[in-house]
Amino acid sequence: MTGRRDHREDAEPAPAPGQAGGGGPDAAPRSVGRRGLLSAAGAGILAGGMLGGFGGFAGGRASAEEPAPSDPLDRSYPLRGEHQQGITTPAQDYLFTAAFDVTTTDLDEVRRLMQQWLVAAEQMSTGDLVGGTPLADLQAVPRDTGEAWGYPASSVTITVGAGRSFFVDAEGRDRFGIAERMPEALADGVPRFAGEALQAERSDGDLVIQACADDAQVAMHAIRNLTRIAVGTAALRWTQMGYGRTSSTSTTQETPRNLFGYKDGTNNLKQEDGAEELGRHVWIDRADSGGERLAGGSYMMIRKIRMNLETWDRLRLIEQHEIIGRDKRFGAPLTVPDPTSGEDEFIDPDLAATEDGSPVIPRDAHIRVVSPHTNKGASMLRRGFNYTEGSDSLGRIDAGLFFIAYVRDPRESFFPILERMVSTDALEEYLRHVASAMFVVLPGVGAKDTMFGQALLS
Amino acid sequence: MTGRRDHREDAEPAPAPGQAGGGGPDAAPRSVGRRGLLSAAGAGILAGGMLGGFGGFAGGRASAEEPAPSDPLDRSYPLRGEHQQGITTPAQDYLFTAAFDVTTTDLDEVRRLMQQWLVAAEQMSTGDLVGGTPLADLQAVPRDTGEAWGYPASSVTITVGAGRSFFVDAEGRDRFGIAERMPEALADGVPRFAGEALQAERSDGDLVIQACADDAQVAMHAIRNLTRIAVGTAALRWTQMGYGRTSSTSTTQETPRNLFGYKDGTNNLKQEDGAEELGRHVWIDRADSGGERLAGGSYMMIRKIRMNLETWDRLRLIEQHEIIGRDKRFGAPLTVPDPTSGEDEFIDPDLAATEDGSPVIPRDAHIRVVSPHTNKGASMLRRGFNYTEGSDSLGRIDAGLFFIAYVRDPRESFFPILERMVSTDALEEYLRHVASAMFVVLPGVGAKDTMFGQALLS
Numbered sequence: 001m002t003g004r005r006d007h008r009e010d011a012e013p014a015p016a017p018g019q020a021g022g023g024g025p026d027a028a029p030r031s032v033g034r035r036g037l038l039s040a041a042g043a044g045i046l047a048g049g050m051l052g053g054f055g056g057f058a059g060g061r062a063s064a065e066e067p068a069p070s071d072p073l074d075r076s077y078p079l080r081g082e083h084q085q086g087i088t089t090p091a092q093d094y095l096f097t098a099a100f101d102v103t104t105t106d107l108d109e110v111r112r113l114m115q116q117w118l119v120a121a122e123q124m125s126t127g128d129l130v131g132g133t134p135l136a137d138l139q140a141v142p143r144d145t146g147e148a149w150g151y152p153a154s155s156v157t158i159t160v161g162a163g164r165s166f167f168v169d170a171e172g173r174d175r176f177g178i179a180e181r182m183p184e185a186l187a188d189g190v191p192r193f194a195g196e197a198l199q200a201e202r203s204d205g206d207l208v209i210q211a212c213a214d215d216a217q218v219a220m221h222a223i224r225n226l227t228r229i230a231v232g233t234a235a236l237r238w239t240q241m242g243y244g245r246t247s248s249t250s251t252t253q254e255t256p257r258n259l260f261g262y263k264d265g266t267n268n269l270k271q272e273d274g275a276e277e278l279g280r281h282v283w284i285d286r287a288d289s290g291g292e293r294l295a296g297g298s299y300m301m302i303r304k305i306r307m308n309l310e311t312w313d314r315l316r317l318i319e320q321h322e323i324i325g326r327d328k329r330f331g332a333p334l335t336v337p338d339p340t341s342g343e344d345e346f347i348d349p350d351l352a353a354t355e356d357g358s359p360v361i362p363r364d365a366h367i368r369v370v371s372p373h374t375n376k377g378a379s380m381l382r383r384g385f386n387y388t389e390g391s392d393s394l395g396r397i398d399a400g401l402f403f404i405a406y407v408r409d410p411r412e413s414f415f416p417i418l419e420r421m422v423s424t425d426a427l428e429e430y431l432r433h434v435a436s437a438m439f440v441v442l443p444g445v446g447a448k449d450t451m452f453g454q455a456l457l458s
Numbered sequence: 459m460t461g462r463r464d465h466r467e468d469a470e471p472a473p474a475p476g477q478a479g480g481g482g483p484d485a486a487p488r489s490v491g492r493r494g495l496l497s498a499a500g501a502g503i504l505a506g507g508m509l510g511g512f513g514g515f516a517g518g519r520a521s522a523e524e525p526a527p528s529d530p531l532d533r534s535y536p537l538r539g540e541h542q543q544g545i546t547t548p549a550q551d552y553l554f555t556a557a558f559d560v561t562t563t564d565l566d567e568v569r570r571l572m573q574q575w576l577v578a579a580e581q582m583s584t585g586d587l588v589g590g591t592p593l594a595d596l597q598a599v600p601r602d603t604g605e606a607w608g609y610p611a612s613s614v615t616i617t618v619g620a621g622r623s624f625f626v627d628a629e630g631r632d633r634f635g636i637a638e639r640m641p642e643a644l645a646d647g648v649p650r651f652a653g654e655a656l657q658a659e660r661s662d663g664d665l666v667i668q669a670c671a672d673d674a675q676v677a678m679h680a681i682r683n684l685t686r687i688a689v690g691t692a693a694l695r696w697t698q699m700g701y702g703r704t705s706s707t708s709t710t711q712e713t714p715r716n717l718f719g720y721k722d723g724t725n726n727l728k729q730e731d732g733a734e735e736l737g738r739h740v741w742i743d744r745a746d747s748g749g750e751r752l753a754g755g756s757y758m759m760i761r762k763i764r765m766n767l768e769t770w771d772r773l774r775l776i777e778q779h780e781i782i783g784r785d786k787r788f789g790a791p792l793t794v795p796d797p798t799s800g801e802d803e804f805i806d807p808d809l810a811a812t813e814d815g816s817p818v819i820p821r822d823a824h825i826r827v828v829s830p831h832t833n834k835g836a837s838m839l840r841r842g843f844n845y846t847e848g849s850d851s852l853g854r855i856d857a858g859l860f861f862i863a864y865v866r867d868p869r870e871s872f873f874p875i876l877e878r879m880v881s882t883d884a885l886e887e888y889l890r891h892v893a894s895a896m897f898v899v900l901p902g903v904g905a906k907d908t909m910f911g912q913a914l915l916s
Contacts, residue, residue: 093673094701096846101853138776145771146719146786147702147844150712215551216674217702217715220846224717224855228771236853241701241846243552244605244675254608257675259682261604313603313686318596328604386605388554388678388699389847395694397682 072214076153079122083283083296083444086157087381087406088271090250092212095242095385095402096219097302098227099205099437100234102166107176107457113233114451117160117209117226121452127153130225145228148221156213158222160452161300161439164189166206181456183290183440185299185410190438193422202304202435205237210300210404212383216243238435240304242385242402249383255331255345259307259386259399260430262324263331266345267371269381281379281413282406284440293455296443298406301380301414304387304435306400312430323426325349325365333367334360364426370417378413380405400431410438530672534611537580541741541754541902544615545839545864546729548708550670553700553843553860554677555760556685557663557895558692560624565634565915571691572909575618575667575684579910585611588683603686606679614671616680618910619758619897622647624664639914641748641898643757643868648896651880660762660893663695668758668862670841674701696893698762700843700860707841713789713803717765717844717857718888720782721789724803725829726863727839739837739871740864742898751913754901756864759838759872762845762893764858770888781884783807783823791825792818807831822884828875836871838863858889868896 069075072092077085102110120130131143167182169175211222220241227236246258247265251272258264269281279285286295312320317328326333326345333349349367351374353360361368372379383406388399407413422428442453451457527533530550535543560568578588589601625640627633669680678699685694704716705723709730716722727739737743744753770778775786784791784803791807807825809832811818819826830837841864846857865871880886900911909915 098849138779139774141772142719142775142778142786144719145717145767147715147717149715149719149787151715215702217844220702220717220844220857224767227855228768236849236855239846239849239855241699243699244673244678257605257607257609259603259605259678261600261602261607309603309682310686314599316597317600320600321596328600329607386675386678388697391556391694391697397685397694397697399678 073152073154075155075214076126077155077157079118079125079158079445080447080449081444083298084159084441085125086159086210086212087282087298087383087441088249088278089155089157089212090253090271091245091247091383092155092157092214092219093243093245094213094216094219095245096211096216096223096239097242097402097404098209098211098223098239099163099237100207100209100227100230101237102175102206102234104233105175107178109233110176111451111457113230114160114453114457116229118445118449118451120225120229121158121160121222124148124222124225125153125156125158127151127156130229145221145224147224148218151215151218151221154213154215154218156211156218156222158226159210159212159300159441161208161210161297161441162453162456163205163208163437163439165204178457181290181293183284183288183294185289186438186440188411190410190436191415191419193419193433195422195428196433196436198436199434202238204437205439207234208300208437208439216241240387240402242387244386246384246386246401247382249381258401259309260312260320260324261328262320262326263345265382265384266326266331267349267367269379277379278381280408282381282408284408284443288409290440294440294443298408298441299410299414300437300439300441301403301405301407301410302435302437302439303403303418303433304400305403306398306432306434308396308430308432309399310396322362322365323430325361325367334365336360362426364424366421366425366427369420369425375413375417375420378417380407380413380417382406400434406441531610531612533613533672534584535613535615537576537583537616537903538905538907539902541756542617542899543583544617544668544670545740545756545841545899546707546736547613547615547670548711548729549703549705549841550613550615550672550677551701551703552671552674552677553703554669554674554681554697555700555860555862556667556669556681556697557621557695558665558667558685558688559695560633560664560692562691563633565636567691568634569909569915571688572618572911572915574687576903576908576910578683578687579616579618579680582606582680582683583611583614583616585609585614588687603679603682605682606676609673609676609679612671612673612676614669614676614680616684617668617670617758617899619666619668619755619899620911620914621663621666621895621897623662636915639748639751641742641746641752643747644896644898646869648868648894649873649877651877651891653880653886654891654894656894657892660696662895663897665692666758666895666897674699698845698860700845702844704842704844704859705840707839716859717767718770718778718782719786720778720784721803723840723842724784724789725807725825727837735837736839738866740839740866742866742901746867748898752898752901756866756899757868757872758895758897758899759861759863759865759868760893760895760897761861761876761891762858763861764856764890764892766854766888766890767857768854780820780823781888783819783825792823794818820884822882824879824883824885827878827883833871833875833878836875838865838871838875840864858892864899 077089079085123130129144129149164186167179209226211219213219245256248255249271251270255263255266282298284294284297285291321327330343331345332343336353336355349361351361351368368374384401384403387402390398392398535547537543581588587602587607622644625637667684669677671677703714706713707729709728713721713724740756742752742755743749779785788801789803790801794811794813807819809819809826826832842859842861845860848856850856
């Protein structure tokens with residue numbers, strides 16, 4: 001009755017939004033591919049190694065030469081490489097992130113945890129369970145909790161990082177004797193901004209694990225088992241589930257929509273921008289502060305942003321357009337003469353265009369405020385997700401954006417944009433920042449490494 | 459760059475668990491189909507009308523004669539039929555449920571809401587937005603919030619019900635002049651049980667909407683827009699997101715695993731059990747209390763059950779087996795001589811088998827306690843989901859089962875089992891019931907109906 005997988009049939013390619021879009025009510029791109037790896041050909045390019053590092057895309061047990069499976073539930077990614085997985089990996093649909101407080105004072109115990117996490121993460125990233133296939137020994141406590149047993153790898157990725165408080169305690173004291181290895185960006189910490197309502201217990205943390213997958217249960221399984229392994233060494237501080245990725249990290253993906261209904265992250269960095277561009281904006285370089293032990297890593301910048309959906313939903317369409325600076329339908333930047341005429345999401349916004357003396361993209365429009373053109377070329381790679389957490393006492397859905405960005409140096413390419421955003425972005429009236437965290441994501445796991453953060457912790 | 463959907467390639471069928479299972483470490487059913495519509499042939503049976511009612515499975519815009527799309531993101535189901543959708547529909551991967559308190563005292567306003575909900579639900583169930591393709595009128599407030607625009611229907615279903623408090627207030631007073639139409643099962647209410655820790659604000663409600671989909675964002679979109687339509691007439695009371703369906707409602711689906719790692723709901727009713735069996739156990743009959751206006755409906759029984767994962771995870775495998783009464787690997791009921799030898803999940807548990815004078819399936823094992831054999835043949839159709847809601851102050855993942863069952867009469871086939879479970883089931887030591895609700899699900903929407911619950915509210 002079970003066990004046979006369903007045969008996927010070739011689907012007819014749907015027309016591209018641009019092709020479909022004649023403006024009539026039936027022209028909507030109603031059934032574009034949700035997960036949107038464009039085609040077997042596109043996947044083939046990926047398999048050819050554009051992910052860089054130690055071989056790129058591993059489709060199940062297939063080698064790098066074979067095309068990647070087109071069903072995201074069948075995909076798996078290698079854990080080892082120049083960079084950690086889960087950053088430029090095509091963004092999956094579901095997220096489970098957990099921050100931990102380290103409870104030991106012994107660096108050797110931390111190293112042991114990083115070894116155990118590596119073994120378990122590598123097993124889970126192939127769709128295996130922790131300890132491999134379990135359940136042979138009836139008298140033993142199972143090493144894996146089992147809720148993903150028999151489930152495919154589902155594109156799962158596991159990404160590990162460390163926060164400021166991993167290096168120094170609240171009084172600035174060296175916790176494990178490696179405080180001098182802390183990079184300056186972490187030491188400086190996250191600046192505070194006006195209008196924040198940050199919950200301390202939902203912010204920060206000594207360590208972080210980001211698990212992404214195309215099946216929420218597989219992501220949950222990863223976090224649960226890594227949390228279990230940590231018992232006695234590190235304890236959960238906060239967790240976050242996310243759905244409906246709000247960013248693409250690859251040009252092979254559709255741009256998704258956020259909970260305000262807009263395509264989000266159109267102009268952010270993508271995997272295909274290539275090693276030079278990603279090296280400039282995403283990856284920590286040897287020459288950067290802390291780079292001798294952290295090169296190949298990145299900074300994971302987290303902002304949990306509640307979105308006031310009910311207020312937003314009462315705005316007229318033109319108001320929404322002008323706050324975002326884009327058309328809601330196709331995601332195209334506003335143009336003259338008709339702000340809805342544009343159908344190409346990817347054209348460069350014309351920030352200089354005016355109509356009757358006023359900028360077509362308003363001065364406080366979101367895309368102008370965060371544009372690289374107005375931020376000295378600063379770019380980030382985004383990997384955010386929507387969240388929904390019940391409803392509040394007023395009966396409003398408690399929902400928003402769990403924003404995640406990866407940057408090479410947040411002091412240059414994140415904090416200045418965040419400050420411009422909270423002070424001048426028209427969108428901020430509908431947002432509330434409720435949690436914040438910054439972690440240095442450890443470099444990729446080398447072929448012979450035996451723990452996450454080998455260079456940092458050895 | 460966007461808009462072309464990915465070509466699904468035919469996947470090799472993986473071996474069935476029974477075929478694969480030689481007990482060695484490589485014999486695990488590691489890549490069985492997660493969503494598990496077995497094959498195009500299986501889908502063809504569905505398309506042939508086994509769902510009953512007004513034509514069954516509508517694959518996108520395909521007619522009932524065409525096979526249903528094998529990609530669950532491409533599926534859609536007709537809203538109208540003898541029964542509401544979202545009950546016997548093959549269980550989707552994600553859930554968003556919302557309960558509402560009615561804020562008006564005017565039955566005509568409730569009727570208007572039920573009309574508006576029907577129009578919107580019918581549009582959304584085809585993958586359309588509320589009001590059809592929006593965003594033509596820049597000066598108007600968009601009728602749809604837009605976050606699922608361009609997303610496929612993703613198997614979304616929308617199911618509407620009413621609670622006891624819809625008919626009578628806390629003092630038993632008739633709210634809308636239709637209290638005499640309240641069926642006895644609702645009037646009696648849900649009995650209280652020992653050991654419950656029910657949160658009133660997360661329990662009960664006047665109305666309920668269950669939205670299920672294979673994309674969480676599509677389910678969220680449905681609830682959000684229906685909530686918005688209700689403003690002024692009904693307000694959110696509580697919401698619940700769920701993932702990783704813990705039940706199958708069709709034999710074409712794999713049995714999923716719950717957060718204790720066990721296959722769940724193996725022996726519960728399935729769509730394929732047929733009209734007679736479902737009529738006996740699931741659908742309200744004309745002759746039942748309230749049946750003249752509710753025939754074709756059902757009772758939606760909700761229990762939010764927190765699972766003590768950390769405690770469970772410390773049990774030895776044999777202890778877990780004996781608490782559940784099944785093998786963790788294949789889900790087979792325990793047998794003699796070797797409790798792990800069974801590989802067939804679907805064989806009937808041998809409740810009489812003994813070994814050394816003791817029952818092989820222990821007296822307090824979960825499957826014995828809830829078995830139809832020990833409950834006068836009572837059966838239910840289950841449609842539960844896992845939930846995870848951050849972590850508690852002790853750093854434990856706050857997670858569990860959002861249990862949903864559909865039954866014809868909870869007094870016969872749900873409350874007695876629940877009482878046996880809370881008083882004698884070994885599993886209860888690891889569970890905590892934190893919320894409870896009961897709704898009568900309205901009959902299916904007839905071809906000419908203009909509102910949900912037409913027979914009840916006319």
